[in-house]
Amino acid sequence: MAQDDLNWRMEQACREAWPSALEIVADGWLLRRSGGRIRRSNSANPLRGTRGAPGKVIDAAEAFYAGHGQTPLFRIPDIAAELEPELDRRGYGREGGTIHLHADIDALAGGGYDDVTVSPAPSERWFEARFRTGGYDGAERRVFREMTRLIAGDKAFVSSARDDEVVAFAFGVIRNGLLVVEAVETDARFRQQGFGRRTVGGLIGWARRAGAKAGCLQVVVDNTPARALYASLGFSRELYRYHYRRKTVAAWTTIPTTTATSPAS
Structure with missing residues (x-):
């Protein structure tokens, strides 16, 4: 291609x-x-x-x-x-x-893990973990729930738990054979323990079984831990970058920026 x-x-x-x-x-x-x-x-x-x-x-x-x-x-x-x-x-x-990163599916590390839950729809426990780690207010929770409802195509919501509490999560969508990795996050209390890698690895394993030919994601340039995680999984090819341009005008309401972890805002 x-x-x-x-x-x-x-x-x-x-x-x-x-x-x-x-x-x-x-x-x-x-x-x-x-x-x-x-x-x-x-x-x-x-x-x-x-x-x-x-x-x-x-x-x-x-x-x-x-x-x-x-x-x-x-x-x-x-x-x-x-x-x-x-x-x-x-x-x-x-x-x-x-940064946009891309890799062929066979170059990515991933498989089935007994402790990684994979579901075609987000559970309430999955949502709760997302909202807890992201600091969402009530309005943003409604927006995010609606966004997940609008996703078309094959999708999976994955998570890892400790003592029945979701501590790492992500979701993925397959569009025209391409897995898009989204919303990767690990609770700050459980970082550097392999939960993020296993969770994304479980998502990759699901995508491989579902017939995806490649994977991609977006990651903030200065998010060093996330970039290291993705490199360890095989996301080594950078395609291109993007940024935002904003003009603040007093008469308009400004959308707050976010410092999201992996799939970038």
């Missing part, structure tokens, strides 16, 4: 693995809104193919987000960086550098 094809295939798969409640297309960009603090589901994302003139795209996105009381936010991957000069001119700041 050509590099450009792989990049855009991954771009689509990662976007569909974390759906937004509202999405509209404007001049080749997908304007996404879900509420909450996850940036990629509340930002303008480029689509493959012909995209509009930067000024026109930014005007449309600014009007869309202002209409919903949100600060305009653009997700800018290296493979579609044409808005950068105009965003600079308009005073948008830069934040949230993130």
